[in-house]
Amino acid sequence: MPDFVATRRALLTGAAATTASLALNPRLALAAPPSRPRIGADPVRLFSNENRYGPCEGAQRAIRESQSLSSRYASLDTLNAMKQRIADLEGLTPEHVLLTSGSIEVLTCAAAEYAAGGGRIVCAKTTYDVLPVYAERIGGKVHRVPLDENQVHDLAAMEAAVDADTRLVLVCNPNNPTGTLLDSARLRAFCESVSARSTVLVDEAYLHYVEPAPGLSMVDLVRAGRNVIISRTFSKIYGLAGMRIGYALAQPAVVKRLLELRMGLINSTGLAAAYASLEDQAFVPRMRKLNAESRKIITAVLDETGMKYAAGHGNFLWIALRADQLDLPARFIPHGFSLTTVPTRPIPADVSALRLTLGTVEEMRTLAPLLRASLKA
Numbered sequence: 001m002p003d004f005v006a007t008r009r010a011l012l013t014g015a016a017a018t019t020a021s022l023a024l025n026p027r028l029a030l031a032a033p034p035s036r037p038r039i040g041a042d043p044v045r046l047f048s049n050e051n052r053y054g055p056c057e058g059a060q061r062a063i064r065e066s067q068s069l070s071s072r073y074a075s076l077d078t079l080n081a082m083k084q085r086i087a088d089l090e091g092l093t094p095e096h097v098l099l100t101s102g103s104i105e106v107l108t109c110a111a112a113e114y115a116a117g118g119g120r121i122v123c124a125k126t127t128y129d130v131l132p133v134y135a136e137r138i139g140g141k142v143h144r145v146p147l148d149e150n151q152v153h154d155l156a157a158m159e160a161a162v163d164a165d166t167r168l169v170l171v172c173n174p175n176n177p178t179g180t181l182l183d184s185a186r187l188r189a190f191c192e193s194v195s196a197r198s199t200v201l202v203d204e205a206y207l208h209y210v211e212p213a214p215g216l217s218m219v220d221l222v223r224a225g226r227n228v229i230i231s232r233t234f235s236k237i238y239g240l241a242g243m244r245i246g247y248a249l250a251q252p253a254v255v256k257r258l259l260e261l262r263m264g265l266i267n268s269t270g271l272a273a274a275y276a277s278l279e280d281q282a283f284v285p286r287m288r289k290l291n292a293e294s295r296k297i298i299t300a301v302l303d304e305t306g307m308k309y310a311a312g313h314g315n316f317l318w319i320a321l322r323a324d325q326l327d328l329p330a331r332f333i334p335h336g337f338s339l340t341t342v343p344t345r346p347i348p349a350d351v352s353a354l355r356l357t358l359g360t361v362e363e364m365r366t367l368a369p370l371l372r373a374s375l376k377a
């Protein structure tokens with residue numbers, strides 16, 4: 001595979017060689033310029049839970065108009081304006097808001113805060129594992145609790161696993177990779193009880209994909225002064241994964257501590273795009289509806305072919321595979337679909353499941369008959 005990360009020296013050497021060969025052979029100057037790898041020109045990527053529709057028009061405009069910002073660090077005024085905007089939307093103060101470089105940074109900061117020095121963390125066994133893995137790398141102890149038979153967080157078992165040494169409890173809702181959603185009242189009772197003994201972090205990266213209902217988000221617990229951190233992102237439904245904007249909502253003292261652990265600064269263009277995204281009230285419901293339609297197209301195929309899958313509420317589905325289906329991703333390469341990061345590599349037998357990102361309705365209409373044929377084979 002070509003190495004696309006050219007070193008400066010290689011680029012200079014290459015440029016000098018090209019100039020020299022053009023001087024020797026002027027006919028070469030008429031030839032097409034050497035093709036460069038086109039970053040982003042890829043198959044239909046259905047493995048990172050990105051929004052295949054991209055950002056709203058306002059965000060796209062903001063990205064274009066803020067090009068001049070790319071030479072500058074994000075200004076304090078813009079950062080404050082964004083925190084104020086989020087705080088207003090959530091009924092909190094700007095001191096409750098931590099802006100981060102993607103919500104991964106909320107997770108790594110929380111790991112650094114609570115796991116350093118051997119801090120104990122409780123989380124689900126099958127969940128988005130950036131935080132627990134990071135925690136382990138810095139010497140934390142992670143206790144992983146298996147999901148229940150419906151692939152949902154087993155809150156009773158998680159609560160029972162919280163001991164005096166536990167510093168953080170992580171709940172991802174909807175969960176990644178299963179997409180399963182917890183009952184709000186049950187999760188709220190869990191957070192109320194556990195947050196009296198430990199910090200609770202609720203990762204709501206995919207909550208926008210769930211039909212809104214009162215009390216769906218656990219943010220009211222932050223409002224009520226509980227020891228709860230909510231993690232959110234502009235990478236998923238807002239379609240800004242490459243812009244790297246996420247945020248946490250937490251008690252001001254927690255925000256202060258996490259801020260001290262942040263490793264980078266905030267992308268100035270991303271900030272403009274995220275701010276503009278919040279102005280478009282119609283975008284999120286429209287994306288949610290389209291995602292539900294895409295999900296329906298794929299679940300119809302899965303039902304028809306007798307496949308088992310978790311009740312998914314995000315923009316992806318967690319599909320159980322049989323031993324003879326572990327090569328499924330490779331079968332879609334010729335059709336222009338990338339189902340896993342390395343589609344040529346079979347899914348490991350101990351995983352035996354595919355997390356399929358839902359693309360646009362049109363993409364899913366193209367994928368559906370191919371998937372049906374493949375699963376029936």
Ligand SMILES: Cc1ncc(COP(=O)(O)O)c(C=O)c1O
Nearest residue numbers: 102103104128176205233235246
């Ligand atoms: C559950 C969950 N949380 C957090 C993230 C981090 O995303 P980002 O850093 O782009 O906000 C992801 C990304 O896939 C995710 O699935």
